[in-house]
Amino acid sequence: MFENMDFSKMGELLTKAQEKANELEQEALKKEFSAKSGGGLIKVSANGKGEIIDINIDDSLLEDKESMQILLIAAMNDVMKMVEQNKKSMASNLFSGMGML
Numbered sequence: 001m002f003e004n005m006d007f008s009k010m011g012e013l014l015t016k017a018q019e020k021a022n023e024l025e026q027e028a029l030k031k032e033f034s035a036k037s038g039g040g041l042i043k044v045s046a047n048g049k050g051e052i053i054d055i056n057i058d059d060s061l062l063e064d065k066e067s068m069q070i071l072l073i074a075a076m077n078d079v080m081k082m083v084e085q086n087k088k089s090m091a092s093n094l095f096s097g098m099g100m101l
Contacts, residue, residue, distance in 0.1 A: 017094065024090045025049070031086065035078035037071040044075040050083045052076070 028048025036043045041061055045054040061068040 020094050024094060028086070028090065033079050033082040033086070035075045035082065037075040037078070038067070042068070042071040042075045044072070044079045046079045046083050048083060048086055050080060050087075052079075 031048035032045055032053065033048070034043055034045040038058075038061070041058040043054075043056040044052060046052050055072070057068060057072070061071065
C-alpha cells in the first residue's frame with residue numbers, strides 16, 4: 001500500500017492541502033445559496049459555510065403560524081442540502097487537484 005509513496009514530501013503535501021483548504025473556505029464565504037418553499041412564500045439564503053444570512057417571509061403567512069413553520073423548515077433543509085453538496089464538491093476538487101483521489 002505504501003510502497004510507492006515518498007514520505008519526505010508528505011509535509012509539503014499537507015501544507016499545500018491546508019493552504020488550499022483555507023482558500024476554499026474563503027471562497028465559500030462569498031457564495032450564496034437560496035431555497036424557496038410554498039411557491040416562493042418563504043426564501044432562505046445561506047453562505048457557503050452554512051450560515052443563514054437572510055430569511056424572507058411573505059406577509060400572507062404571518063396569520064398561519066403552522067404553515068409558516070412547515071415552509072420555513074422545508075426551505076432551511078433545502079438550502080442546507082445545497083451548502084453540503086457544495087462542500088462535498090469543493091472537497092473533491094481539493095483532493096483531486098492534489099492527486100489524492
